[in-house]
Amino acid sequence: MSFLSFCYGHCGNQIGDVLYSTIFEDIKNDNASLYFNNSLKKWFNVQRNGKWEARCILVDTENKVIATRKHKIYGFKNVVTGCYGSSENNWAYGYNCQSDLVLDSILNMVRKENEKRHITSYMNILSSGGGSGSGVGSKVIEELKNEYPKKNILNAVILPYLNGDLNTQNYNTILSLAKLHSATDSSVLFENDKLYYTCSTKLRNNINFNDLNKVIAFQLASIFQPLTSENDTFSINQLTTHNLFKYLQLKSSFPSTQYYKFESSQTWRNKLYPLIKQYEEFKGFKDTLQLKTKIMMSAVITRGKDKPTVKELEWFQSARNFVNWIPKDYQFSQSHESRHFCGREKTLTILTNDNNICNFLNSTIENAWKLFTKKAYLHHYEKHDVSIEEFQSSFQKMEDILAGYSNL
Amino acid sequence: MGEFIIVQVGQCGNQIGGSLWPSILEEYNISKSDHENFKNGLINASKYCYEIKESFNSFFDISNVNCNNYSFSNLSDLKRNKVKARAICIDMEEKVVSRFSKSDLKFLFDKKAIITNYPGSANNWAEGYFSHGSKYKEKILESIVSCAEGCDNLHGFVLLYSMGGGTGSGLGSYILEQLEDFFPNIDRFVACVYSTGSEDVITAPYNMMLATQHLIEYATCVFPFENRALQEITTRKNIACESKFSSISSPFEDMNSIVVNLLLNITSGSRFTGQMNFDVNAIKTNMVPFPKMHFLSSSFSPIGINDWPTVSSNSTREKNFLKACSKDNQMMTFNPLVLKFQNEMLNFELFEILFADVGQAVISGMLLGRGDYTLTDMRKYIKILQKKTPFLDWSDKCVKMGLCDVPPVGHAFSMLSLFNSSSVINLFDCMSSKFQTLLNKKAHTHHYTSIEGFDFDFFYECQNTVADIREMYEEIKIPDTSTIPRLQPNINYEYKKFEIE
Ligand SMILES: Nc1nc2c(ncn2[C@@H]2O[C@H](COP(=O)(O)OP(=O)(O)O)[C@@H](O)[C@H]2O)c(=O)[nH]1
Ligand SMILES: Nc1nc2c(ncn2[C@@H]2O[C@H](COP(=O)(O)OP(=O)(O)O)[C@@H](O)[C@H]2O)c(=O)[nH]1
Ligand SMILES: [Mg+2]
Ligand SMILES: [Mg+2]
Numbered sequence: 001m002s003f004l005s006f007c008y009g010h011c012g013n014q015i016g017d018v019l020y021s022t023i024f025e026d027i028k029n030d031n032a033s034l035y036f037n038n039s040l041k042k043w044f045n046v047q048r049n050g051k052w053e054a055r056c057i058l059v060d061t062e063n064k065v066i067a068t069r070k071h072k073i074y075g076f077k078n079v080v081t082g083c084y085g086s087s088e089n090n091w092a093y094g095y096n097c098q099s100d101l102v103l104d105s106i107l108n109m110v111r112k113e114n115e116k117r118h119i120t121s122y123m124n125i126l127s128s129g130g131g132s133g134s135g136v137g138s139k140v141i142e143e144l145k146n147e148y149p150k151k152n153i154l155n156a157v158i159l160p161y162l163n164g165d166l167n168t169q170n171y172n173t174i175l176s177l178a179k180l181h182s183a184t185d186s187s188v189l190f191e192n193d194k195l196y197y198t199c200s201t202k203l204r205n206n207i208n209f210n211d212l213n214k215v216i217a218f219q220l221a222s223i224f225q226p227l228t229s230e231n232d233t234f235s236i237n238q239l240t241t242h243n244l245f246k247y248l249q250l251k252s253s254f255p256s257t258q259y260y261k262f263e264s265s266q267t268w269r270n271k272l273y274p275l276i277k278q279y280e281e282f283k284g285f286k287d288t289l290q291l292k293t294k295i296m297m298s299a300v301i302t303r304g305k306d307k308p309t310v311k312e313l314e315w316f317q318s319a320r321n322f323v324n325w326i327p328k329d330y331q332f333s334q335s336h337e338s339r340h341f342c343g344r345e346k347t348l349t350i351l352t353n354d355n356n357i358c359n360f361l362n363s364t365i366e367n368a369w370k371l372f373t374k375k376a377y378l379h380h381y382e383k384h385d386v387s388i389e390e391f392q393s394s395f396q397k398m399e400d401i402l403a404g405y406s407n408l
Numbered sequence: 409m410g411e412f413i414i415v416q417v418g419q420c421g422n423q424i425g426g427s428l429w430p431s432i433l434e435e436y437n438i439s440k441s442d443h444e445n446f447k448n449g450l451i452n453a454s455k456y457c458y459e460i461k462e463s464f465n466s467f468f469d470i471s472n473v474n475c476n477n478y479s480f481s482n483l484s485d486l487k488r489n490k491v492k493a494r495a496i497c498i499d500m501e502e503k504v505v506s507r508f509s510k511s512d513l514k515f516l517f518d519k520k521a522i523i524t525n526y527p528g529s530a531n532n533w534a535e536g537y538f539s540h541g542s543k544y545k546e547k548i549l550e551s552i553v554s555c556a557e558g559c560d561n562l563h564g565f566v567l568l569y570s571m572g573g574g575t576g577s578g579l580g581s582y583i584l585e586q587l588e589d590f591f592p593n594i595d596r597f598v599a600c601v602y603s604t605g606s607e608d609v610i611t612a613p614y615n616m617m618l619a620t621q622h623l624i625e626y627a628t629c630v631f632p633f634e635n636r637a638l639q640e641i642t643t644r645k646n647i648a649c650e651s652k653f654s655s656i657s658s659p660f661e662d663m664n665s666i667v668v669n670l671l672l673n674i675t676s677g678s679r680f681t682g683q684m685n686f687d688v689n690a691i692k693t694n695m696v697p698f699p700k701m702h703f704l705s706s707s708f709s710p711i712g713i714n715d716w717p718t719v720s721s722n723s724t725r726e727k728n729f730l731k732a733c734s735k736d737n738q739m740m741t742f743n744p745l746v747l748k749f750q751n752e753m754l755n756f757e758l759f760e761i762l763f764a765d766v767g768q769a770v771i772s773g774m775l776l777g778r779g780d781y782t783l784t785d786m787r788k789y790i791k792i793l794q795k796k797t798p799f800l801d802w803s804d805k806c807v808k809m810g811l812c813d814v815p816p817v818g819h820a821f822s823m824l825s826l827f828n829s830s831s832v833i834n835l836f837d838c839m840s841s842k843f844q845t846l847l848n849k850k851a852h853t854h855h856y857t858s859i860e861g862f863d864f865d866f867f868y869e870c871q872n873t874v875a876d877i878r879e880m881y882e883e884i885k886i887p888d889t890s891t892i893p894r895l896q897p898n899i900n901y902e903y904k905k906f907e908i909e
Contacts, residue, residue: 010685086687089694089808130685131693164790164805165684167694167772196787206722206782209683209811244899325904365894370802373892376697376771396895403897 002119003042003224004110005056006140008126009087009133011158013058014209015125019217020054024074026225026342035339038226044074045116053077055119057109059102059140060132078109087131091172092384094135095179106140107147121152123224126176129160129169134176138183145183154236155180155187156220162193162363168377170368175386178394181401186240188248188351190216191360218342219250222349223301227337234335239297239353244404247357251275252349268308271348276315284358286406293321294408295354299333304346307336323408354408361402365395409463410563410678410687413555414495415583418529418536418576420601421569422497422504423658428568428668429493429513432467434817435672436460439482440512456680456814463679467494468516469558487515494559496521496551498583500540500575501528504658520551529574530855533615536578538861548583549590556591563678564595564628564688566671571619572603572612581622588626595628595689599671602740604838605636611852613842614867620839621870624877628692629702631670632835633739638663644736645712666711669816670739673708673824676812677776683783686776686810694808695772695828700877703832705744707737708824720780720820729775729789732823733797742831744770745796768831769885770799774808776824779815786811797827800884830881836874843871 007016023043030036044052052074059080080102087094113119124141126133145153157180160169180187195212203211227234240246253271284291298316302308315321316332323331341347371377372391381391416425437460461479464470470478472490480486493516499505502524508517523544529536556562565587569576580600587596600623603612623630642662658664677686696702709732710716717724735743746768773793777786786809794804816822846852847867856862 014683086685086689088687088692089685089690131690161787162805163794164807164809166690166808167697167806170805196783200784206784208783212783323904367805369892369894371697374697374802374888376802377693379699380693380696392895396898399895399897400899403899407901 001038001042001121001226002117003055003121003123004113004119005043005054005123005125006059006106006137007056008059008124008137008140009130010060011127011130012125012133012137013060015156015158015213015216016056016058018210018213019125019220020056020074022214022217022221022342023225026221033339034228035226035337038228042224042226051075055113057106059106059136078113080105080109087135088380089131089166089168089172090380090384091131091135091138091168091175092381092386094131094133094137095139095175096135096384096386098132099136099139102136103140103143107143110144110147119151121154122148124153124155126155127158127160128173128176129158129166130172134172138176138179141180142183152235152237153184155184156216157187157189158216159189159191159360159364161196162360162367165192168380170364170371171377171381171391173364174368174394174398175391178397181246181397184246186236186246186248188220188236188250189357189360190250193360219252219349222252222303222341222347223250223351225303225337225341227301227335228339229336234299234301234333236299236351238330238333239299239351242296244401245296245353247401247405248351248353249356250349250351251278253347266304266346268302268306268312268346268348271346272308272312272315275348275350279321279352279354279356282356284355284406286358286362286402289406291355291358291406293354293356295322295331295352296326296408297331298350298352298354299335301335301337301349301351302347303337303339303341304344305338305340307338308334308348355405358402358406361398361405365398365402369395409466409680410561410689411466411494411559412563412675412678413552413559413565414467414493415498415552415565415567416495417498417567417569417580417583418573419499419501419504419570420573420660421567421576421580422499422508423660424568424599424601424664424667425495425497426504426508426658427661427664428671429495429516431665431668431672433483433513436464436480438480438486459680459814466563466675466679468492469494469555471558483512492516492518492521494555496523496548496555498523498544498548498575498579500525500536500579502526518551521555523547523551529578531572531609531611531615532574532855532859533578533581533611533618534856534859534862536574536576536580537582537618538578538859540575540579541582542861544579545582545586549586552587553590556594562591562594564597565591566675567596567598567600568667569598570601570603571616572601572609573615577615577619581619581626584622584626595692596626597629597631597674597688598623598627599631599633599667601638601667602632602634602835602839604634604835605639611846611855613839613846614852614856616839617843617870617874618866620836621873623703624700624873627702629695629704631674631704631706631739632832633667634741634835635663637739637741638666641666641711641737646714666739669711670706670708670824672816673776673778673822674706676778676814676816676824677810680812680814682810682812684786684809684811686774686808686812690808691774691826694774694806695826697771697803697806697828698880701771701828701880703828703835705742705827705829705831706739706825707734708732708822709737710819710822711737716819722785725781725785725821726788728821729777729785729792729823732825733793740832741834742768742827742829744773744793744825744827744829746798767885768798768829770797770827770829771803771884772806772808772828773797773799774810774826776810776812777821778812778823779819779821781811781821781823783811801887830885833878833881836878836881840871840874840878847871
């Protein structure tokens with residue numbers, strides 16, 4: 001298992017940085033165990049001089065984030081930034097113009113990485129609301145799929161705050177999600193609102209993006225770090241076999257929510273309980289429809305001493321929160337790694353393909369549609385060759401996905 | 409980092425430029441001589457030396473520096489390395505620009521980049537636009553092109569001029585138009601001074617209307633500064649700007665320092681790092697939902713000495729945000745925080761008084777927190793804005809936030825706010841009515857029509873253009889309750905089948 005990661009735009013690069021340092025921290029004091037070796041192989045190239053190099057391509061159209069990366073024991077060699085200026089928070093500009101400037105060099109680097117070793121998966125990290133990550137990212141991902149149709153491509157997409165952090169975020173989100181849905185099989189979605197909420201229940205003080213990014217990095221690493229037991233062949237594609245339902249969400253036992261005080265009693269049940277509670281308390285709305293959590297597929301990944309017992313995970317056997325048209329065997333899988341993760345005795349992460357994303361999708365479509373029917377901001381997109389028709393087909397696609405999830 | 413070319417035109421433009429360059433040097437922590445120990449810059453100097461150094465090229469051409477590991481700490485370093493300001497100084501009289509050549513900073517300005525003439529434009533837009541425009545076209549373009557060639561990644565032109573005079577207003581309009589022609593893909597930001605409140609030029613209404621027409625047609629974004637607003641702020645707040653560099657001094661110094669600080673704030677996101685991008689190029693995408701509606705009210709805080717908070721805490725930062733959004737700090741007539749919180753609405757009377765002010769509609773907003781501001785702060789302020797600012801039904805989510813690591817010199821934090829609102833109608837109306845009064849009497853029109861190239865119809869044309877854009881801002885205020893239903897999903901519900909691949 002080897003990953004090639006791609007960080008796009010301001011957000012993607014900030015998160016990529018935290019992700020790599022999380023991984024590095026996790027393994028740095030290990031003594032060449034199997035876990036260590038697998039992890040190293042998965043994320044790094046080891047150069048002849050022994051230096052580690054992140055197997056990661058950093059893509060940005062301006063060099064602000066990347067330039068300030070003063071490193072570290074490991075390096076980032078593959079950097080594609082032009083100092084072209086930002087993508088103006090405009091998906092169209094990123095997708096149709098800025099991408100031209102970087103595409104060739106990115107594809108070249110990918111070819112070189114593929115020559116070095118067998119790469120199993122491409123992981124893309126980007127935000128959907130901006131211009132570079134969202135626009136340039138969509139274009140590059142489409143090209144990757146064209147050139148490497150058999151490779152496993154997955155995305156980690158950061159979704160904007162619903163009540164606004166930039167004015168064109170809903171257009172950019174609709175356009176990029178629609179493209180990614182056609183081009184790739186799985187996207188792990190992170191809602192900034194939810195991440196912020198998670199942090200606010202834990203940190204009393206002021207929160208910054210870096211705190212959100214630590215949560216994202218922790219969750220991603222907790223599913224992608226090696227699983228060394230032989231019969232574990234977990235791949236997130238197991239959860240996205242249906243071609244309408246490609247969205248996954250993560251919940252994990254750290255940073256703990258308000259149940260932090262239970263952390264001293266290190267039982268799986270206590271780790272699991274607050275996460276399950278979030279599923280049970282979910283209330284969704286679509287028109288007059290009231291939604292309760294419906295899960296299509298799920299996976300639980302545990303790291304630490306003692307594999308959880310069947311009894312401890314019995315919630316995943318309950319029919320109430322699962323759809324009834326998928327055989328039980330396929331709805332739930334469990335993986336365990338006995339090594340601790342990031343110095344924590346027990347870590348539990350749940351990965352699900354479920355309808356909790358409906359609220360975000362519905363509000364985003366609603367807000368974008370309001371602007372669209374007023375023709376607001378459209379001239380910026382038309383200027384860079386995104387037509388009304390393209391908007392309409394993206395809206396259609398997103399309405400379809402929403403309808404699918406809300407009728408699970 | 410991205411580069412900017414500052415084009416300063418006319419007396420006002422060059423006077424503003426005259427305070428801009430010393431402030432830029434201070435921001436980059438350049439001292440006057442070797443022996444001076446800096447006091448203000450100290451906070452920034454140690455903490456942000458990396459960021460500050462990395463963005464030095466934004467305003468300065470350092471292509472003559474021949475080692476990679478440069479560092480500049482005083483004027484003689486700059487001089488030795490032949491550092492040049494990315495500035496074009498144009499005036500049709502010598503008076504102001506010649507003061508540059510007597511200042512400490514004279515060596516920063518390339519000879520080619522200084523264009524002067526005698527004897528000025530007689531406060532006549534037509535003279536600036538037609539007479540000087542055609543005469544100096546080649547020379548001006550040549551110096552702009554050569555300046556642009558020295559940039560790796562030109563983010564934009566920043567034009568500085570007054571609307572009421574002749575040179576800035578007329579020749580400034582001409583240059584703006586030429587830039588659109590020669591550099592169609594480079595943004596053109598105009599910081600322009602409207603003479604409202606300082607009625608010292610009789611023909612100002614003509615000049616302002618003609619120049620506004622050009623702003624509507626050729627600018628990417630306009631930041632209007634009403635002299636009335638600048639005056640009010642300077643009398644209310646103790647600006648007391650003092651600079652360690654001798655540059656151009658003028659009676660407008662305090663007023664101009666406000667303009668200068670606003671420009672430094674606006675460009676800070678492109679020059680310095682931050683957790684959440686705020687690139688000047690993104691301003692147009694975020695702030696201009698419809699073509700040509702690009703007149704932005706701007707403000708920032710702290711402005712004067714009285715405003716300087718001593719400590720940084722959640723509450724001082726919030727107070728500072730409220731100031732930045734208060735009507736007292738706006739560069740034109742506008743009140744972003746009209747609606748009071750629900751629980752403050754004690755009785756109906758108060759309610760009505762407050763809503764009397766609501767004759768304005770806000771179509772977009774933007775907040776940039778610099779220095780200590782956190783994500784938590786910004787999320788809170790966006791909520792406050794969404795409660796108190798008269799956004800429209802469709803625009804209430806249109807708030808862009810930005811975070812920039814480096815605060816202004818001597819401060820721990822600062823807040824910049826931008827709004828696009830229908831209150832710009834006040835400015836258009838005030839200008840149009842004075843214009844109409846003059847035009848009815850045909851007062852002074854012969855000065856314009858006697859200039860080769862100027863046609864009397866130009867008066868009517870600019871009037872129509874301004875009326876059209878005014879109408880667009882008026883229309884958005886009309887609540888539109890018609891909604892177009894969303895698209896129907898188009899999926900086959902037989903999807904609920906499980907297939908194993
Ligand atoms: N979680 C998280 N979200 C971010 C971060 N930086 C930006 N964002 C989000 O990303 C969106 C802006 O996109 P950005 O990546 O800055 O633009 P780009 O550089 O043009 O791709 C907004 O929705 C932000 O909330 C970050 O470091 N962490
Ligand atoms: N804020 C400000 N306004 C100025 C300044 N100089 C002139 N003005 C105003 O600008 C108008 C005259 O324009 P001026 O710049 O002198 O004309 P020009 O030299 O022909 O472009 C008058 O309304 C002045 O009040 C200045 O330095 N700052
Ligand atoms: Mg003059
Ligand atoms: Mg004058």
